[in-house]
Amino acid sequence: MADIEKVEYKPISVRDLLIEVKDISELMIDLAYSAALFDNEELAEEVMDLEKQVKTLTYLINMNAMLAARDAEDAEALVGVPMVASSAEKISDAAADIATIVLKDIRIHPIIRDVFRKVEEQLARIKIESISFLISKRIDELKLAAEIGVNILAIRRGKRWILDPEDEEIIQEEDILIVRGTQKGIEELGKAAKGKLKEL
Amino acid sequence: MADIEKVEYKPISVRDLLIEVKDISELMIDLAYSAALFDNEELAEEVMDLEKQVKTLTYLINMNAMLAARDAEDAEALVGVPMVASSAEKISDAAADIATIVLKDIRIHPIIRDVFRKVEEQLARIKIESISFLISKRIDELKLAAEIGVNILAIRRGKRWILDPEDEEIIQEEDILIVRGTQKGIEELGKAAKGKLKEL
Numbered sequence: 001m002a003d004i005e006k007v008e009y010k011p012i013s014v015r016d017l018l019i020e021v022k023d024i025s026e027l028m029i030d031l032a033y034s035a036a037l038f039d040n041e042e043l044a045e046e047v048m049d050l051e052k053q054v055k056t057l058t059y060l061i062n063m064n065a066m067l068a069a070r071d072a073e074d075a076e077a078l079v080g081v082p083m084v085a086s087s088a089e090k091i092s093d094a095a096a097d098i099a100t101i102v103l104k105d106i107r108i109h110p111i112i113r114d115v116f117r118k119v120e121e122q123l124a125r126i127k128i129e130s131i132s133f134l135i136s137k138r139i140d141e142l143k144l145a146a147e148i149g150v151n152i153l154a155i156r157r158g159k160r161w162i163l164d165p166e167d168e169e170i171i172q173e174e175d176i177l178i179v180r181g182t183q184k185g186i187e188e189l190g191k192a193a194k195g196k197l198k199e200l
Numbered sequence: 201m202a203d204i205e206k207v208e209y210k211p212i213s214v215r216d217l218l219i220e221v222k223d224i225s226e227l228m229i230d231l232a233y234s235a236a237l238f239d240n241e242e243l244a245e246e247v248m249d250l251e252k253q254v255k256t257l258t259y260l261i262n263m264n265a266m267l268a269a270r271d272a273e274d275a276e277a278l279v280g281v282p283m284v285a286s287s288a289e290k291i292s293d294a295a296a297d298i299a300t301i302v303l304k305d306i307r308i309h310p311i312i313r314d315v316f317r318k319v320e321e322q323l324a325r326i327k328i329e330s331i332s333f334l335i336s337k338r339i340d341e342l343k344l345a346a347e348i349g350v351n352i353l354a355i356r357r358g359k360r361w362i363l364d365p366e367d368e369e370i371i372q373e374e375d376i377l378i379v380r381g382t383q384k385g386i387e388e389l390g391k392a393a394k395g396k397l398k399e400l
Contacts, residue, residue: 015237022233026226029291033222036284037215080301080308084236087301090294091229094287101280101287108280 007059014068014081017061021088023163024050024057025095027154031178032098034123036108042125046156046178047099053161054092058085123153124186128175131195140167147200148188150181207259214268214281217261221288223363224250224257225295227354231378232298234323236308242325246356246378247299253361254292258285323353324386328375331395340367347400348388350381 028050035043065081068074101108128134134142144150155162155169156176162169171177177193179186191197228250235243265281268274301308328334334342344350355362355369356376362369371377377393379386391397 018233018237022229025229029222029225029229032287033218033284036280037218077307080236080306083301083306084233084298084308087232087294087297090297091291094290094294097287097290098284101283106280106283107277108284 007056007063009063009067010060011067012060012064014061014064014078017057017064018081018084020163021054021057021061021085024054024161025088025091027163027178028054028092028095030153031123032095032102035102036098038122039102039108040124041103043123043178044099044102046125046176047095048103049156050161051092051096054088058089061085061088120182121180122183122186123178123180124190126177126179126186126190126193128171128173128177128193129195130173132173132193133195133198134171134192135173137171138167139165139169139171142171142200144179144181144185144189144200148181148185150179150185150189152177152179154178207256207263209263209267210260211267212260212264214261214264217257217264218281218284220363221254221257221261221285224254224361225288225291227363227378228254228292228295230353231323232295232302235302236298238322239302239308240324241303243323243378244299244302246325246376247295248303249356250361251292251296254288258289261285261288320382321380322383322386323378323380324390326377326379326386326390326393328371328373328377328393329395330373332373332393333395333398334371334392335373337371338367339365339369339371342371342400344379344381344385344389344400348381348385350379350385350389352377352379354378 028047031043031050032047034040035047062082062085065078065085069078139152144152152165153163154177155165155171156178157172157174177189179189181189188197188200192200228247231243231250232247234240235247262282262285265278265285269278339352344352352365353363354377355365355371356378357372357374377389379389381389388397388400392400
């Protein structure tokens with residue numbers, strides 16, 4: 001817990017916080033297994049970052065639940081909330097354990113590589129470099145799904161995570177995109193992010 | 201562990217088993233939080249059933265990894281696999297903890313109900329009764345997404361789970377559908393499953 005910044009109280013509905021922690025948990029599992037299956041350390045690093053987000057969210061959930069309880073009846077009505085928050089942390093820790101296996105170079109992948117691997121969708125992390133034409137574009141404008149078969153699952157912007165970004169979201173320099181798509185599509189988007197492609 | 205049936209060895213690729221356990225984990229988290237947010241015991245029960253599936257899968261993963269290791273080099277190459285399996289069980293246990301909170305009637309939902317709730321998609325469990333017109337229909341034939349805004353995430357058929365079923369999958373009597381959709385769409389599908397609607 002030593003690596004956690006002090007979390008300041010913000011009034012947010014517990015429900016919205018629980019939905020956010022659920023979405024992050026699902027993304028973490030997706031990323032952690034993909035990191036393990038494809039021996040991808042970049043994805044594993046994002047899992048570790050999301051683990052910190054979950055810790056912050058569980059603090060906020062607990063604080064908001066406590067402040068919502070003004071009498072015994074409220075407390076009874078809210079007692080399940082910190083229990084869910086605690087389970088959320090366990091899920092996040094277990095996903096981080098999988099990521100740690102990948103980051104410590106413990107091997108999982110050889111047998112996996114050996115089996116027949118059909119071309120299928122993968123996850124990847126793509127960083128938007130300063131010379132990329134993607135900068136200042138709206139997500140829907142790029143038609144990534146139609147053009148190259150890639151979907152943006154999340155954007156990390158500095159310390160902030162945007163899960164399942166809206167169509168109107170505008171891509172910024174230094175954004176880290178977490179994407180799902182075919183290998184070919186991911187390669188193209190990677191080139192566009194590095195400024196090596198001027199259109200998709 | 202007393203409630204686990206003996207798991208017989210089946211030769212399945214560890215990679216396929218890991219992908220299945222990942223998909224089940226994501227579904228469990230989705231179901232567990234939905235159970236908590238909407239105080240839905242049916243969804244919580246399905247989480248408990250999936251927990252058993254994960255236990256069986258982790259046995260199979262460990263057995264297949266052991267049998268794949270014939271020398272020290274193999275063993276080194278495979279050592280991460282049981283570690284991932286163990287994390288998979290932790291994730292599954294934590295999702296089951298959330299489901300248990302719901303099943304024990306520990307309250308989480310009052311504050312959640314109090315906040316402004318926009319109409320949004322929910323998860324639900326729908327059982328196909330013997331008089332339903334849905335029986336013997338292919339999933340794609342029903343055009344559920346287009347007609348009523350509902351998607352089938354999984355089908356439980358007796359003890360077997362079919363995750364993310366194919367378009368060609370045929371709905372059978374007694375199938376348990378796990379669906380995501382608008383409240384209205386879910387209600388309609390529920391009526392169709394009970395034989396109270398003859399078309400969608």
